[in-house]
Amino acid sequence: MSSKGIRIEGLKKRYGGGDTAVHALKDVAMDVAPGEVVGLIGPSGSGKSTLLKCLGAVIDPTAGRMTLGDEVIYDDGWKVRDLRALRRDRIGFVFQAPYLIPFLDVIDNVALLPMLAGVPNAEAREQALELLTALDVHHRARAMPSQLSGGEQQRVAIARGLVNRPPVILADEPTAPLDSERAMAVIRILNDMARKFETAVIVVTHDEKIIPTFKRIYHIRDGVTHEEAGEGRGFD
Amino acid sequence: MISLAGRDILHAWGKFVFTGIGLGLLIGVTLTMAGVYRGMVDDGRALLDNSGADLWVVQKDTLGPYAESSSVNDDAYRTLLAMPGIAQAVNVTYLTMQVRRGDLDVRAMVVGIAPGRPGIPGWPPYLVAGRQITRGHYEAVADIASGFRLGDRVAIRRNHYVVVGLTRRMVSSSGDPMVFIPLKDAQEAQFLKDNDAIWQSRRRTGANPAFNRPGVPDLLDAVIASQSTNAFVNAVLVTLEPGHAPEEIARSVGRWKRLTAYTRPQMEEILVGKLIATSARQIGMFLVILAVVSAAIVAFIIYTLTMDKIREIAVLKLIGTRNRTIAAMIMQQALALGLIGFVVGKITATFAAPLFPKYVLLVPFDSIAGFFAVLAICVLASVVAIRMALRIDPAEAIGG
Ligand SMILES: Nc1ncnc2c1ncn2[C@@H]1O[C@H](COP(=O)(O)OP(=O)(O)O)[C@@H](O)[C@H]1O
Ligand SMILES: [Mg+2]
Numbered sequence: 106m107s108s109k110g111i112r113i114e115g116l117k118k119r120y121g122g123g124d125t126a127v128h129a130l131k132d133v134a135m136d137v138a139p140g141e142v143v144g145l146i147g148p149s150g151s152g153k154s155t156l157l158k159c160l161g162a163v164i165d166p167t168a169g170r171m172t173l174g175d176e177v178i179y180d181d182g183w184k185v186r187d188l189r190a191l192r193r194d195r196i197g198f199v200f201q202a203p204y205l206i207p208f209l210d211v212i213d214n215v216a217l218l219p220m221l222a223g224v225p226n227a228e229a230r231e232q233a234l235e236l237l238t239a240l241d242v243h244h245r246a247r248a249m250p251s252q253l254s255g256g257e258q259q260r261v262a263i264a265r266g267l268v269n270r271p272p273v274i275l276a277d278e279p280t281a282p283l284d285s286e287r288a289m290a291v292i293r294i295l296n297d298m299a300r301k302f303e304t305a306v307i308v309v310t311h312d313e314k315i316i317p318t319f320k321r322i323y324h325i326r327d328g329v330t331h332e333e334a335g336e337g338r339g340f341d
Numbered sequence: 342m343i344s345l346a347g348r349d350i351l352h353a354w355g356k357f358v359f360t361g362i363g364l365g366l367l368i369g370v371t372l373t374m375a376g377v378y379r380g381m382v383d384d385g386r387a388l389l390d391n392s393g394a395d396l397w398v399v400q401k402d403t404l405g406p407y408a409e410s411s412s413v414n415d416d417a418y419r420t421l422l423a424m425p426g427i428a429q430a431v432n433v434t435y436l437t438m439q440v441r442r443g444d445l446d447v448r449a450m451v452v453g454i455a456p457g458r459p460g461i462p463g464w465p466p467y468l469v470a471g472r473q474i475t476r477g478h479y480e481a482v483a484d485i486a487s488g489f490r491l492g493d494r495v496a497i498r499r500n501h502y503v504v505v506g507l508t509r510r511m512v513s514s515s516g517d518p519m520v521f522i523p524l525k526d527a528q529e530a531q532f533l534k535d536n537d538a539i540w541q542s543r544r545r546t547g548a549n550p551a552f553n554r555p556g557v558p559d560l561l562d563a564v565i566a567s568q569s570t571n572a573f574v575n576a577v578l579v580t581l582e583p584g585h586a587p588e589e590i591a592r593s594v595g596r597w598k599r600l601t602a603y604t605r606p607q608m609e610e611i612l613v614g615k616l617i618a619t620s621a622r623q624i625g626m627f628l629v630i631l632a633v634v635s636a637a638i639v640a641f642i643i644y645t646l647t648m649d650k651i652r653e654i655a656v657l658k659l660i661g662t663r664n665r666t667i668a669a670m671i672m673q674q675a676l677a678l679g680l681i682g683f684v685v686g687k688i689t690a691t692f693a694a695p696l697f698p699k700y701v702l703l704v705p706f707d708s709i710a711g712f713f714a715v716l717a718i719c720v721l722a723s724v725v726a727i728r729m730a731l732r733i734d735p736a737e738a739i740g741g
Binding site for chain 2: 154157158161163164189190192193194198200201204206207208209213217218220221222226249265277
């Protein structure tokens with residue numbers, strides 16, 4: 106297995122303690138190579154969001170080990186000091202809804218991330234425009250989010266997730282609000298981008314339309330993951 | 342880095358401008374209230390300045406003539422004149438009453454000025470139109486704030502006066518315009534009884550056999566005449582010869598003449614410290630209320646604007662925005678609101694001040710103090726929204 110990408114071993118997450126403790130993640134193991142898109146599927150309440158939050162460094166796991174690229178970021182405790190910088194520089198997020206910042210135009214919605222990392226405005230906008238071009242929404246660069254169609258918004262959101270060239274993309278039901286044609290388009294884009302930028306992508310979904318596109322799928326049930334081969338059918 | 346606050350304001354400019362205007366009107370009222378107080382103080386000072394006196398001599402142990410009523414014998418000035426150090430001592434009367442011109446009924450302070458020439462205490466120091474009073478009766482000089490014009494005939498009690506001159510900024514401590522008339526007329530007006538009262542008094546006097554003696558036919562007339570003249574004034578305005586300390590002379594007047602004399606600082610203390618103190622406290626209360634209401638408005642608007650952005654703030658935090666950046670964004674928005682409000686308020690107050698019936702004096706100090714108060718209020722008001730924003734969990738962006 107590649108030393109890059111994402112590796113999760115024996116990850117546990119317990120909410121609360123005592124009698125009311127919820128063991129949301131009991132034993133999670135995943136491996137995603139750079140350039141690979143895997144599906145994470147499971148019924149409601151099985152722990153999908155909890156897993157993304159742990160990997161996204163917004164909640165603390167209880168135990169286990171997580172590796173990003175060559176670096177162990179969690180081993181029964183965080184191994185990186187600045188989780189905010191970790192999220193900003195090394196993890197791209199794509200949500201169910203685009204959640205664009207309504208008061209920033211398209212290009213600055215994307216450029217905000219490099220700007221937050223200290224990249225000068227002009228350079229950040231150049232990087233943003235590159236991504237917008239790759240996702241074919243560059244012609245809307247100066248539009249406000251409210252002026253875009255749903256599909257365009259989601260593409261801008263993906264551009265935002267990718268702009269800092271993170272080694273990891275976490276997508277939480279990114280196709281839920283889209284019709285099947287647009288859903289397929291989003292998955293195709295994620296695959297293209299993963300290949301292009303060598304990004305490891307985890308797509309949480311229970312969208313029947315897109316499940317057949319994954320080559321590998323992780324099922325999660327009651328906080329335990331099982332790997333299985335997907336149909337890997339492609340997009341046509 | 343771009344200004345998140347600035348972009349948000351540009352995006353929601355309508356909300357900001359309208360709230361800013363609303364806040365601005367409130368701030369305008371606040372500045373005007375402060376101006377009303379300053380105007381009252383300034384009216385008081387103008388009153389003292391314009392009287393031209395160094396000392397005010399009034400009835401013993403009263404705070405006259407402006408804050409309390411005072412009556413002094415109208416020949417007391419002669420004995421004052423005899424005192425060393427006193428250059429001029431001039432009778433004056435003050436009577437606040439309604440002065441009529443046709444249908445127009447104006448509240449005015451009628452000032453009775455002793456015969457003499459311009460420049461003696463009590464006389465209007467300068468005119469903006471017309472001339473000073475030259476005749477002994479039935480001429481008046483009015484402040485233009487009364488609305489009277491040259492040549493107007495105005496009625497004070499039963500007599501009519503022709504307005505021969507106009508002054509400016511000659512007002513009582515409560516802002517009523519002054520109308521100057523000859524002292525004798527004013528004394529009469531002050532104590533004038535109506536016809537029925539005069540008739541009653543004459544009948545009573547005539548029925549008294551001590552006055553109505555068959556052998557002395559002039560006695561009754563003399564008694565009645567003495568009853569209907571008034572030998573009192575409200576104060577004597579005194580100027581001093583150079584080189585004499587007002588405090589000392591005030592003390593010796595108090596000691597020897599069974600009168601009370603006030604120096605200029607004492608009069609100011611009476612006018613500003615006592616007469617308008619209640620009004621000042623009243624205005625102070627209003628200022629506090631307005632400040633609280635402004636703070637509530639800013640807090641409410643900033644809180645709502647932040648509430649509308651919870652999801653976006655969670656996303657901003659998730660993608661690595663510092664808490665500091667988010668707090669700064671909210672505070673800057675509050676300050677921007679305050680800034681818009683202050684500009685609108687200052688403009689409103691400046692244009693509205695001359696429309697008020699009483700003098701509204703906008704002092705730069707009040708504007709500067711108001712500006713910083715607005716900023717402080719906005720910072721305070723944004724605290725609630727900032728606390729809420731800081732509590733937003735970036736995990737909320739990922740959902741359930
Ligand atoms: N903040 C929390 N506190 C306590 N229990 C939680 C919390 N978040 C999720 N859970 C529980 O953890 C389990 C997994 O939830 P979640 O990860 O949201 O599942 P999924 O996203 O697959 O629907 C559920 O039983 C849920 O009730
Ligand atoms: Mg979920």
